[in-house]
Each structure stands twice: as C-alpha cells, then as structure tokens.
Amino acid sequence: MQTSLMTSSWLTFLLVITICSCNYASVESLSRRSLLGNGLASTPQMGWSSWNHFGCTINEEMVRETADALVSTGLYKHGYKFVNIDDCWAELSRDDEGQLVPKKSTFPSGMKALADYVHNKGLKLGVYSDAGYLTCSKKMPGSLGFEEQDAKTFAEWGIDYLKYDNCNTDGSKPTARYPVMTRALMKAGRPIFFSLCEWGDLHPALWASTVGNSWRTTNDIADNWDSMISRADENEVYAEYARPGGWNDPDMLEIGNGGMTQDEYIIHFSLWAISKAPLIIGNDVRNTSKETMEIIANKEVIAVNQDELGIQAKKVRMEGNLEVWAGPLSDYRVALLLLNRGPIRTSITGYWDDIGIPPSSIVIARDLWKHKNLKESFVGNLTATVDSHACKMYILKPIA
Numbered sequence: 001m002q003t004s005l006m007t008s009s010w011l012t013f014l015l016v017i018t019i020c021s022c023n024y025a026s027v028e029s030l031s032r033r034s035l036l037g038n039g040l041a042s043t044p045q046m047g048w049s050s051w052n053h054f055g056c057t058i059n060e061e062m063v064r065e066t067a068d069a070l071v072s073t074g075l076y077k078h079g080y081k082f083v084n085i086d087d088c089w090a091e092l093s094r095d096d097e098g099q100l101v102p103k104k105s106t107f108p109s110g111m112k113a114l115a116d117y118v119h120n121k122g123l124k125l126g127v128y129s130d131a132g133y134l135t136c137s138k139k140m141p142g143s144l145g146f147e148e149q150d151a152k153t154f155a156e157w158g159i160d161y162l163k164y165d166n167c168n169t170d171g172s173k174p175t176a177r178y179p180v181m182t183r184a185l186m187k188a189g190r191p192i193f194f195s196l197c198e199w200g201d202l203h204p205a206l207w208a209s210t211v212g213n214s215w216r217t218t219n220d221i222a223d224n225w226d227s228m229i230s231r232a233d234e235n236e237v238y239a240e241y242a243r244p245g246g247w248n249d250p251d252m253l254e255i256g257n258g259g260m261t262q263d264e265y266i267i268h269f270s271l272w273a274i275s276k277a278p279l280i281i282g283n284d285v286r287n288t289s290k291e292t293m294e295i296i297a298n299k300e301v302i303a304v305n306q307d308e309l310g311i312q313a314k315k316v317r318m319e320g321n322l323e324v325w326a327g328p329l330s331d332y333r334v335a336l337l338l339l340n341r342g343p344i345r346t347s348i349t350g351y352w353d354d355i356g357i358p359p360s361s362i363v364i365a366r367d368l369w370k371h372k373n374l375k376e377s378f379v380g381n382l383t384a385t386v387d388s389h390a391c392k393m394y395i396l397k398p399i400a
Contacts, residue, residue: 038191041213043306047082052282056088059106069285084126090140115158126161131177132168151184161193205238214247221251223259232271239312256283256292263390273305274313300368316354326355340386349383362400368393
C-alpha cells in the first residue's frame with residue numbers, strides 16, 4: 001500500500017473524539033438546532049423516495065401501498081420512516097389564490113388526506129418542490145416567489161419533509177434562494193426536514209449547515225456501478241462538514257432497481273452507511289426481493305450510519321483500485337470498509353495507524369455482512385481477501 005492519504009493523525013483525532021464524544025454530538029446538535037430551528041437530523045434521515053424507480057409515474061394509491069409495505073416488511077422498524085413523493089405530484093397551474101394544487105388525476109384525495117394515512121401508519125410524509133419557477137420535470141410549479149405560501153401550505157397539510165430542487169431558476173445563486181425557503185419553513189408552524197437538492201454545484205457543504213438538514217453534494221445518481229461509485233468519491237471530499245444536524249447527501253439509493261450486482265449493491269449500501277449519508281431507498285418496496293431486503297434491512301450496517309457520534313468516514317488509504325475507508329464510532333469503536341474496485345480478487349489491509357487505533361492495540365472485529373465476530377484478535381492491522389467489485393465491512397473495538 002502507498003502512504004496514508006490522511007493529512008493529519010487519525011490517532012490524535014480519535015483520542016479527541018472519544019474523550020469528547022458525549023459532548024460532541026449534543027453540542028453540535030444543539031448548535032444546528034439553534035441555527036435552523038427545527039430540531040431535526042440528529043442522525044441521517046431514512047426512508048423511501050418515489051423518483052429512482054417511478055419517476056413521474058406516481059399516484060396516491062401507490063404511495064399508500066408503499067407506506068403499507070414499509071410497515072408489513074418491517075423496514076419502518078429499522079428506521080425507514082419518511083415516505084417521500086418526488087416531482088410531478090401537482091397540477092401545472094396554481095389556483096386563483098396562488099396555492100399549489102395536488103394533481104386531480106393522480107392525487108384526487110389531496111395531500112392532507114394522504115399525510116393523515118401515512119401518519120396513522122407511524123410514518124412521515126415528504127413532498128418535493130424547487131427553488132425555481134418550475135420543477136425539473138416542468139410539469140408542476142416551483143416555489144420561487146411563493147416560499148412563505150408554500151411552506152405554510154405544507155405545514156397545514158401535515159408534511160414532514162421537503163426535498164428542494166434547483167431547476168428553472170431566475171439565475172440567482174442558490175445561496176440567495178435556498179435561505180428564503182429556510183426562513184419560510186421556520187415560520188410555518190411545523191418542523192419540516194429540509195433536504196437541499198442543489199447538486200453540489202456551489203459546494204453547499206460549505207454553506208448549507210445553517211440552511212438545511214442535508215445537502216446534495218453530487219449530481220443525480222443512476223443505477224449503475226460507475227455512477228454509484230463516483231457519487232461516493234465526490235461526497236467523500238466534504239466529510240469534515242457532516243455532523244449531527246446536517247448531512248452530506250450523495251443522492252438516493254438504487255438498491256433493488258436491477259442495474260448492479262448484489263455485491264455492488266452491498267458496496268452501495270456500505271459506502272452510504274459509513275459516509276453518514278441519508279438512507280433513502282428508491283426501489284418498489286411493494287415488491288422487494290429477499291436479496292434486496294438482506295441489504296437494506298441489515299441492522300448492523302444501519303447502526304453505523306445512525307451512530308450518535310455522527311462522524312463521516314473517509315478514505316484513509318488507497319492503492320489503485322484498492323481502498324480502505326474508516327471512521328470513528330461511539331464507544332471507542334471504528335468502522336472499517338475494505339473496498340475492491342478492481343477486476344480481480346485480492347487482499348486488502350487496514351492498518352491501525354491509518355484508521356485511528358494505537359498500533360500496538362489488540363482489537364476484536366465483527367463482520368457486519370456475515371453477522372459474526374472474527375475468531376481471532378488482531379494487532380496492528382486486519383487483512384481480508386475481497387472479490388472484484390465487492391467489500392468487507394467491520395466494526396473494530398480495541399480490548400487491550
């Protein structure tokens with residue numbers, strides 16, 4: 001392996017974090033709450049979105065059935081609480097009072113009734129709008145110039161989550177347009193999770209912590225290996241800016257949509273989890289296969305994502321197609337991901353001095369995909385053989 005990519009000592013970093021872990025999460029969370037004022041996003045959001053699988057082909061019956069499926073499959077027990085309706089849910093024209101109108105042909109009961117249905121399942125409802133005159137589909141209005149009216153409408157309907165896109169604007173910068181909706185949501189009278197979808201164009205990780213609860217760091221994902229892995233790479237650059245209250249978002253999950261292998265989908269989920277990215281599944285939950293459930297319902301991997309410390313992992317070492325990702329967790333533990341992006345099966349080593357563990361420490365390891373502790377303990381490093389386009393994911397805990 002080549003020299004570690006880290007520019008500062010992970011050992012020093014981990015010692016500081018572990019000493020201050022209890023205060024870090026609480027102080028940072030309180031800071032974010034006071035700035036944004038909605039008290040949300042202490043951990044990355046989890047749920048489902050209509051866009052990746054359905055695009056504009058959506059209706060209220062499908063949304064209700066998806067809510068039912070999140071409950072019947074047990075996914076809601078793993079934390080998938082948001083049911084998010086993406087683009088194309090509203091009529092192209094507002095009513096005479098300037099209100100958004102749910103599309104009569106597909107959402108005839110209206111959003112208030114749909115929110116009530118979803119809430120009665122113990123779930124939360126999300127909708128989509130845009131910081132422009134039209135949404136990206138150009139099939140419904142955006143909220144530019146109507147921010148306060150729309151925020152109040154969303155609150156009256158019982159909406160819990162707003163994904164806010166960046167199409168068809170007036171040419172002004174996102175840094176001017178997005179805070180207008182932030183202020184409108186804060187005055188709307190209901191806590192609404194604010195998900196910025198600015199595509200990373202103006203590096204929102206640098207400014208959005210006081211504006212939203214999460215911010216897109218990348219362009220839209222597609223259901224293929226190259227798109228998925230490049231989104232993880234782009235998102236990793238901003239790791240230091242993620243923390244309780246505000247999260248980097250490399251876009252929604254494609255697991256179960258058919259464009260990647262099972263091992264590639266495992267990498268997808270593992271990278272999103274260790275990166276503290278939102279876990280927003282984008283498949284047809286009503287017809288989820290056993291193989292897909294084994295990935296998206298892996299409670300041990302989800303626990304890494306939802307860890308209270310809230311520190312995004314980074315690549316700490318790489319050599320060509322072989323990568324080591326790591327990040328600290330609560331209780332003096334470390335999450336480790338060994339990733340083989342190359343075409344052949346090979347061994348990958350994670351070294352303690354790269355990942356924040358004193359080199360002489362004795363460490364026990366748990367394999368999060370095999371759901372078992374490794375029989376031996378380790379000193380100095382851990383090596384595993386990893387298949388092509390596959391990964392190994394562990395939690396490491398020093399014991400001596």
